[in-house]
Amino acid sequence: MKYSSLYWEDVMASQDLPTLSKEITVTTIIIGAIATRDLYPLHHDFRFAQKAGVRDILMNNITTGGFIGRYLTDWSGPEGEMRRMKFRLGMPCHPGDTLTMTGKVVKRYKDGDQHLVDIEYNFLVSEGSHCRGTATISMPSRVGA
Amino acid sequence: MSSSVYEELKAMIGQDQPEILATDRVCKQMIRHWCEAMEDANPLYSDEEYARHSKYGSIIAPPPMIWSWVIPPLWPSTGRPRVWEELLQTCAKGGFDQVIDTDVEMEFYRPLLPGDRVSAETKVYSVTEEKQTYLGRGHFVTAESTYRNERKELVCVQRVTLLIYRARGSDEV
Numbered sequence: 001m002k003y004s005s006l007y008w009e010d011v012m013a014s015q016d017l018p019t020l021s022k023e024i025t026v027t028t029i030i031i032g033a034i035a036t037r038d039l040y041p042l043h044h045d046f047r048f049a050q051k052a053g054v055r056d057i058l059m060n061n062i063t064t065g066g067f068i069g070r071y072l073t074d075w076s077g078p079e080g081e082m083r084r085m086k087f088r089l090g091m092p093c094h095p096g097d098t099l100t101m102t103g104k105v106v107k108r109y110k111d112g113d114q115h116l117v118d119i120e121y122n123f124l125v126s127e128g129s130h131c132r133g134t135a136t137i138s139m140p141s142r143v144g145a
Numbered sequence: 146m147s148s149s150v151y152e153e154l155k156a157m158i159g160q161d162q163p164e165i166l167a168t169d170r171v172c173k174q175m176i177r178h179w180c181e182a183m184e185d186a187n188p189l190y191s192d193e194e195y196a197r198h199s200k201y202g203s204i205i206a207p208p209p210m211i212w213s214w215v216i217p218p219l220w221p222s223t224g225r226p227r228v229w230e231e232l233l234q235t236c237a238k239g240g241f242d243q244v245i246d247t248d249v250e251m252e253f254y255r256p257l258l259p260g261d262r263v264s265a266e267t268k269v270y271s272v273t274e275e276k277q278t279y280l281g282r283g284h285f286v287t288a289e290s291t292y293r294n295e296r297k298e299l300v301c302v303q304r305v306t307l308l309i310y311r312a313r314g315s316d317e318v
Contacts, residue, residue: 035182065209070185
């Protein structure tokens with residue numbers, strides 16, 4: 001198999017997800033704004049951002065959500081299916097920041113025929129938490145596989 | 146003054162709003178642009194051979210991409226959805242003219258496939274009384290959007306909480 005996925009049975013509650021770090025550039029912010037269709041100037045216009053009282057352009061929330069999705073399925077593999085995600089926004093993510101994505105499994109359980117895990121994640125920038133929250137992922141099971 | 150803003154906001158809770166139809170159908174090109182931005186290598190989004198043999202039988206859109214599909218185009222302008230206009234105009238009466246997203250919650254029910262056309266209905270879900278925050282005084286407003294495909298099947302329910310506030314120093318009314 002070219003792409004592997006984790007099985008629910010192989011996940012342990014309280015295990016950490018591997019940390020993923022990403023250098024954020026002006027290009028990261030702007031390609032994110034365009035790909036997510038969020039053309040509010042705060043996400044691409046430096047002068048607009050300064051007038052709004054922030055030091056530089058900043059990542060839009062939809063891109064933040066995209067990085068959360070990527071971080072979680074990078075870990076689970078493509079058969080991990082996002083059921084729910086919830087996050088609180090904190091410090092802005094600017095060009096020059098390193099976005100450090102961390103997470104851990106907090107619960108592993110069954111709901112009917114679904115094999116689920118709950119993940120807590122916290123994405124950090126130099127000034128603190130950029131976003132933190134929880135997600136529920138449905139995973140493949142070795143039973144009946 | 147501000148308490149009447151709160152009463153007006155409360156009156157908006159649950160009010161029916163016009164449905165917003167996505168300008169573009171879900172397509173592989175926009176999915177690829179998304180993956181390029183996030184550097185997301187999930188083969189369900191990009192590898193047609195793998196995706197065809199998956200349980201979906203096709204490439205799917207990344208679930209968090211849901212809210213991108215219904216963002217109105219910059220040109221030709223179709224204006225902001227009515228619910229946002231009403232919310233912002235109501236808040237502006239109390240001098241609350243700044244907006245920041247604080248919380249996002251999404252529940253996913255089925256994936257979007259290329260060819261699907263998304264519609265969304267956004268309603269005011271909850272509001273708080275005026276509160277002091279570190280940014281200034283304001284109301285937290287939660288909007289709930291229900292996304293469906295063109296077969297009217299439920300795709301996602303999303304709740305976004307906004308703080309609509311009066312910047313500190315620019316008060317007091």
